[in-house]
Amino acid sequence: MDYLAMFPSAEAAIENACRLIDDSYDVFGIGTGDLTDSIEPEQIAGIYAMWARAKSPFGPARGERATR
Numbered sequence: 001m002d003y004l005a006m007f008p009s010a011e012a013a014i015e016n017a018c019r020l021i022d023d024s025y026d027v028f029g030i031g032t033g034d035l036t037d038s039i040e041p042e043q044i045a046g047i048y049a050m051w052a053r054a055k056s057p058f059g060p061a062r063g064e065r066a067t068r
Helices: 010-022 041-055
Strands: none
Touching: 010 041
C-alpha cells in the first residue's frame, strides 16, 4: 500500500520514516521541501541505522526483535 504524509519539519518526517521501517514497512523516499530536495533510499538506510543504534545502543533487549 502506498502511504503519503506531511509533517511540519524534515526531522519529524525522518523520525516517522524510521518508525515505519522499525515496524517492517518499506520507505523509498522522504521529501524535505522542494521536489528536487529529497532523501534517497540509501541515505534513509544510513539514517535508520543511526536511529536504531541510538534507540538501543547495546542491541535489542531480551524478547525484542532485532532491527534490520
